[in-house]
Amino acid sequence: MYSYEVADGHGLKHNPFKAIVSPRPIGWISTRGADGTVNLAPYSFFNAVSDTPPIVIFSSSGYKDTVSNAEATGAFVFNLATEDLKDQMNLSSAPYPHGISEFEKAGLTPAASKLVDVPHVAEAKAVMECRYLQTVRPTGLNGQPADNWVVFGEVVAVHLAEDALVDGRFDVTVARPLSRLGYKDYAVVDSVFELDRPRG
Template sequence: MFYEPSKGHGLPHDPSKAIVAPRPIGWISSIGADGKLNLAPYSFFNALSSKPFLVWFSSGGEKDSSTFAAESREFVVNLVGRDLAEKMNRTAVDSPRGISEFEYAGLEAVPSRLVKPPRVAGVPAALECKVTEILLPKSLSGEDSGAVVVIGEVVGVYIDDDYLVDGMFDIVKAGNVSRLGYMEYAAIDHVFSMRRPRWEQD
């Protein structure tokens, strides 16, 4: 089949998120100007560059994560391991502003080193970020897409020593959880390596 997204797909469910998958989950903790905490998962998340270390997450409209990040100019990306997947899912609840997702999901907040938002206790790794840009992407027609893209530079990296093996972060041991399409998720249980080819070697 072939379809134009602007005209519809005719399928029971939108396949776009299943096609662009797996997607890493950015479990974003943020703090508002009033000191209230927010914790929410975003599958529209990824790294943008390594030097400087930039990451981004995209919110479908103004939500607490993007609003709080705009207010404090800081956020933390918590890595979701398999043992925290169910609690991560609970923090996706559409709770009213001011409700603590940490408490709702039975999670402990641990102070960060360089930013005000805390990290989630028990995560294999966390990225402490300072906001560099907030973008409001437009569609081809020039209309507001409704998305809010928050870009941050990673100023501090927390890694649980239990997940360092021979000096490398063990993603299989950490059980990195990714978002697939529809209601599906994936946890890493198998990896393989391939070196990027170099022209002179060919």
């Protein structure tokens, strides 16, 4: 087995860290700034961390508009990135100047949300409106704060595409969400299987 200590470097052509921790859901986050400008950006580090109450997180490398907007206005929206929207998601990741609409650049339709004053992607097959809870800046073993900002939000409203609801379930094989892998790689969720939990 190939092994390395992180402090010594991986010694490979490419860092395997993100490829190992995969697949990961993509946090396609829309926000509105205090000045009214709207931002839309995908985040490779995103997940749900609680179901009661429903809480999601995304982590930003660097203190970016998405983080400052969520903190300033107290809200953000998660939009599900799916196979049919992969090009639009990718376009929204470009480093546009502040005030430039990623919705417009990616050819997406901003739709009014129900409980938060942040638009969501009308084309998305699932949307979660979130109220901002807190931001955590992790500290490494060296005692130095990382240039990463983990934002927590509680889900207060959910929108689901009717065609993705099958027998009362949100069917990911219909929605086909994108998963982020390592390097430049992505995958699509298109098959599932069930396992019964042991009774112990």
